Amino acid sequence: GESVGLHLPTLSVQEGDNSIINCAYSNSASDYFIWYKQESGKGPQFIIDIRSNMDKRQGQRVTVLLNKTVKHLSLQIAATQPGDSAVYFCAEEDSGGSNYKLTFGKGTLLTVNP
Amino acid sequence: DGGITQSPKYLFRKEGQNVTLSCEQNLNHDAMYWYRQDPGQGLRLIYYSQIVNDFQKGDIAEGYSVSREKKESFPLTVTSAQKNPTAFYLCASSSLAGDREQFFGPGTRLTVL
Numbered sequence: 001g002e003s004v005g006l007h008l009p010t011l012s013v014q015e016g017d018n019s020i021i022n023c024a025y026s027n028s029a030s031d032y033f034i035w036y037k038q039e040s041g042k043g044p045q046f047i048i049d050i051r052s053n054m055d056k057r058q059g060q061r062v063t064v065l066l067n068k069t070v071k072h073l074s075l076q077i078a079a080t081q082p083g084d085s086a087v088y089f090c091a092e093e094d095s096g097g098s099n100y101k102l103t104f105g106k107g108t109l110l111t112v113n114p
Numbered sequence: 115d116g117g118i119t120q121s122p123k124y125l126f127r128k129e130g131q132n133v134t135l136s137c138e139q140n141l142n143h144d145a146m147y148w149y150r151q152d153p154g155q156g157l158r159l160i161y162y163s164q165i166v167n168d169f170q171k172g173d174i175a176e177g178y179s180v181s182r183e184k185k186e187s188f189p190l191t192v193t194s195a196q197k198n199p200t201a202f203y204l205c206a207s208s209s210l211a212g213d214r215e216q217f218f219g220p221g222t223r224l225t226v227l
Contacts, residue, residue: 043218106156
């Protein structure tokens with residue numbers, strides 16, 4: 001079946017560095033993608049989303065890049081801070097279907113060292 | 115404040131008992147979802163509902179039941195038929211128009227004793 005996966009299960013960076021978290025997806029019909037942040041013991045929080053008619057979208061300190069050719073999604077966090085330490089999930093949706101279901105990857109644990 | 119709430123935050127259950135987890139939203143969202151998360155794992159969809167009085171099975175519906183009598187509420191019952199119910203349960207809601215990002219509640223941690 002179709003799946004969303006991540007290249008790196010863990011990522012450790014120094015405070016102030018930029019972080020890049022990657023995600024591979026296999027459903028070529030997916031056209032809506034979301035990044036979530038989940039802190040320990042809490043529910044996931046929306047960070048940023050992107051539709052397949054775009055290849056880049058920027059938010060506050062975060063940028064999402066979408067490469068449809070290789071079915072790859074990445075989340076870039078600029079000037080990473082200790083508060084960014086969390087698990088980051090990518091999720092995909094095929095909005096052409098009627099199910100409105102998101103498929104989630106397993107997540108990457110980001111650790112920011114002071 | 116608009117948002118999605120879950121209660122209780124922690125729940126303990128004896129084997130063989132049914133237990134119901136609450137989920138309420140005041141975001142006026144049509145769709146609601148229940149996920150299960152195990153340690154170090156992603157989210158797996160249990161049930162979802164796009165309209166009142168209707169719901170669909172997700173990927174791991176066995177041993178669970180839901181109801182959607184009101185737009186704001188989507189309670190999940192973990193039945194005794196669920197063989198391994200200890201997990202973190204997350205409820206979410208979303209619009210069915212425009213950007214359909216799902217907004218999550220704080221979760222309920224269920225432990226079977």
